[in-house]
Amino acid sequence: MFSMILKKLTSQSLKTILTLVFLFGSWQLLALILQTPALPPPGEALKSLGAIFVSEIVGHLGVSLYRVVVSLIIATLLAVPLGLYLGKNKAADQISAPLIYLTYPVPKVVFLPIFLILLGIGNVSKIVLITLVVFYQILVTTRDAARNLAKEYVLSVKSLKASEWEIYRHVYFPACLPAILTSLRLGLGTALAVLFLVETYATREGIGFFIMDSWSSLAYDKMFAGIIAMGLMGFVLYLLLDGCEKIFCRWVNP
Amino acid sequence: MEAYLTIKSLQVDYYQDNRQITALKDVNLKLPYGTSASLIGPSGCGKSTLLSVLAGLNQKYTGEVLLNGQSPQENGKTALILQDYGLFPWKTVWDNVKLGLQIKGIARREYEQKTEEILRKLGLLDLRKRFPAQLSGGQRQRVAIARSLVLEPELLLMDEPFSSLDALTREEMQDLVLRLWQETKLTILLITHNIEEAVFLGQRIFVMSACPGTIIRELENPLAGDYSARGKADFWELAASLRSNLRRS
Ligand SMILES: Nc1ncnc2c1ncn2[C@@H]1O[C@H](COP(=O)(O)OP(=O)(O)OP(=O)(O)O)[C@@H](O)[C@H]1O
Ligand SMILES: [Mg+2]
Numbered sequence: 001m002f003s004m005i006l007k008k009l010t011s012q013s014l015k016t017i018l019t020l021v022f023l024f025g026s027w028q029l030l031a032l033i034l035q036t037p038a039l040p041p042p043g044e045a046l047k048s049l050g051a052i053f054v055s056e057i058v059g060h061l062g063v064s065l066y067r068v069v070v071s072l073i074i075a076t077l078l079a080v081p082l083g084l085y086l087g088k089n090k091a092a093d094q095i096s097a098p099l100i101y102l103t104y105p106v107p108k109v110v111f112l113p114i115f116l117i118l119l120g121i122g123n124v125s126k127i128v129l130i131t132l133v134v135f136y137q138i139l140v141t142t143r144d145a146a147r148n149l150a151k152e153y154v155l156s157v158k159s160l161k162a163s164e165w166e167i168y169r170h171v172y173f174p175a176c177l178p179a180i181l182t183s184l185r186l187g188l189g190t191a192l193a194v195l196f197l198v199e200t201y202a203t204r205e206g207i208g209f210f211i212m213d214s215w216s217s218l219a220y221d222k223m224f225a226g227i228i229a230m231g232l233m234g235f236v237l238y239l240l241l242d243g244c245e246k247i248f249c250r251w252v253n254p
Numbered sequence: 255m256e257a258y259l260t261i262k263s264l265q266v267d268y269y270q271d272n273r274q275i276t277a278l279k280d281v282n283l284k285l286p287y288g289t290s291a292s293l294i295g296p297s298g299c300g301k302s303t304l305l306s307v308l309a310g311l312n313q314k315y316t317g318e319v320l321l322n323g324q325s326p327q328e329n330g331k332t333a334l335i336l337q338d339y340g341l342f343p344w345k346t347v348w349d350n351v352k353l354g355l356q357i358k359g360i361a362r363r364e365y366e367q368k369t370e371e372i373l374r375k376l377g378l379l380d381l382r383k384r385f386p387a388q389l390s391g392g393q394r395q396r397v398a399i400a401r402s403l404v405l406e407p408e409l410l411l412m413d414e415p416f417s418s419l420d421a422l423t424r425e426e427m428q429d430l431v432l433r434l435w436q437e438t439k440l441t442i443l444l445i446t447h448n449i450e451e452a453v454f455l456g457q458r459i460f461v462m463s464a465c466p467g468t469i470i471r472e473l474e475n476p477l478a479g480d481y482s483a484r485g486k487a488d489f490w491e492l493a494a495s496l497r498s499n500l501r502r503s
Contacts, residue, residue: 152336159309159334160354160405170353174344251344251385 037220045224052222057229060210064199065233067123067206068191071130075187078131079138080180084172086139087146104140108133109197116202126198133194134187141183145176178249185241192234207233258441259285259308259409264317266303277303279466281317285458290435290442290478292452294500295462301445304467305411308443309334321409332409333402337417340398341386347373347397348382354405372404376430392423396430403434412444416451428454432479449493449500453477454484461499471499 024042031041049057086093112129119125153171162170199208207230214223264281267274277300285291295301306312307319310326311334321329341350351373355365373379376396386394395415402410412431416424428451435442435455446452452459457478461471477483477492 152338153342155306155311156334156336156340156342157353157357159311159332160357161330162357166357170345170357171342174342177344249344251387254385254388 037218040221040224042224044221045228048221049225049228052225053229056222057207057210057226060205060207060226061229061233063123063205064195064207064230067126067130067199068188068195068233068237070123071127071191072134072184072187074127075131075134075138076180076184079135080142080173080176083139083142084146084168084176087143087149087176088168088172093143093147100136100140104136108136109194112198112201121202126195126203129198130191130194134191137187137190138180138183141179141186142176145179146172149175178245178252181241181245181249185238188234188237188241192230196230256287257284258287258289258322259283259443260318260320262318264304264307264315264319266300266307266312266315276466278307278315278468280468283460283469283472285441285443288439288441289457290444290455291458291460292444292446292456293460293462294446294449294452294496295467296464296500297447299462299464300467301462302413305334305413305443305445308332308409308411329408331407332411333405333407335395335398335402335410335412335415337414341394341401343386345385346382347378347384347386347389350386350397351401351404354401358405368404372400376400390423391419392427395419395427399430399434403438408441410440410442412442414445414447417447424448424451429481431455436479449496450484450489452496453489453493455479459496461496 027039027042031039086096108129111132112125115125115129119128149172153175154167157167157171195206196208196211199206200212203209207226211223211226211230214220214226261281261283264278265276266278267276269275281304293301293304303312307315308321308326309332310330313327319326321332326332342353345353348369352365352369355368360368370379373382376399378393378396378400381389381393381397386397389397398415416427419427431442431444432455434440442455444452444455446455453475455478456475459471459473459475460469462468463470475492477486477489483489
């Protein structure tokens with residue numbers, strides 16, 4: 001058992017290493033071909049990352065991490081219960097569907113100026129915007145998963161005289177959890193993209209700001225150090241979500 | 255003997271796109287305490303509908319349905335086993351079996367003890383940490399039975415419980431149901447498409463007509479539960495007679 005886990009882990013880290021080698025190899029190659037200061041070779045970027053990680057990057061990264069994680073948590077807490085509720089209750093679903101489909105495709109980023117005016121230039125406006133974007137993704141996925149749940153499962157707990165809460169707890173939530181985690185993974189990608197965008201406006205904190213600031217001061221090695229740091233942050237968050245899936249959704253691929 | 259289950263002029267209608275479908279019409283049935291009964295009938299005749307009424311899941315019926323003098327909703331001592339979907343794929347064998355007791359609000363120590371007891375009785379204790387996807391079809395249905403029996407029901411309803419199993423596993427499961435019935439003296443109502451199964455497990459056999467379903471024949475079956483009967487001529491005769499009944503319905 002233990003040795004199996006170890007084997008799995010080493011094979012996984014081997015894959016990760018190979019991927020990294022491939023990525024940095026291509027980057028190196030591209031840098032050699034292009035020969036422009038705008039694309040420094042990975043060695044330089046890494047060197048700069050090592051030099052300024054503690055002194056400059058960690059602070060910005062912490063702020064960004066805070067913004068993304070808080071947004072994801074709030075979006076999940078709002079979207080999952082609502083999605084499960086809509087998926088379970090046909091009437092509410094039918095009433096809300098037009099509203100959702102009309103507002104879902106609107107690019108929420110256009111509201112950034114409004115949020116900045118209403119909520120100030122601090123973290124709140126950024127978190128609200130990221131939350132709003134991710135909220136829709138989780139909501140729609142969760143609702144659809146709940147909608148498609150085989151009704152035999154529900155009948156089966158109903159015949160045990162389960163309360164509404166117990167039906168959610170024992171059937172809807174666990175049944176939809178794999179879909180919820182998938183939507184969170186997609187949401188994370190979106191959240192990072194939106195994060196970068198909101199951090200380029202009216203703020204002097206965050207990894208997005210750091211990258212853009214390095215760019216405008218032509219410090220390309222710093223800029224790429226920032227990009228690597230942002231990539232690492234995303235990678236760690238993905239790993240966390242994967243871990244959640246392995247622990248809570250073991251039943252999918254036992 | 256006093257009847258446990260009494261059904262009088264039961265009718266169930268479904269509405270779909272403003273069209274009325276009568277699934278069951280004028281169904282009358284009486285079942286004494288501790289009897290095992292099988293119900294056969296052509297596909298779509300309303301057998302599952304009948305069970306959902308008895309299990310208290312369908313309350314839109316007319317007529318009278320009494321379980322021990324109570325309506326199905328009031329009674330709540332009925333267990334229902336379906337062909338599939340019986341178990342929750344996201345719960346382990348242990349969690350599946352204990353769920354009913356947990357929902358009933360029984361104290362933890364008591365439900366853990368009862369769960370362990372029933373799993374041991376059905377030879378499932380070693381499988382308790384597995385998920386349904388890690389079990390064979392027969393094991394899965396055994397867990398479904400354990401999950402129902404742990405609630406100590408008075409009436410056990412089964413809707414084609416073994417139809418996806420291979421012949422041998424199926425016979426094993428039939429023997430298991432028989433053993434449990436003899437031990438617990440539950441009242442059992444079993445829907446099956448398998449005539450031999452109906453004869454082996456049903457002291458009473460009800461034959462239903464095509465849609466709208468009603469009971470067209472009811473017979474006493476002395477061969478039920480007789481292991482040796484499976485090979486006897488009487489057994490095959492009865493099966494053949496039922497088969498011709500079904501053809502005509
Ligand atoms: N929810 C529903 N809405 C409309 N019609 C339904 C519904 N459920 C069942 N019916 C119809 O009622 C009739 C009886 O269905 P039921 O499922 O009870 O049949 P059955 O005897 O169990 O069939 P089978 O042997 O194939 O399982 C069928 O004609 C079916 O189409
Ligand atoms: Mg059926």
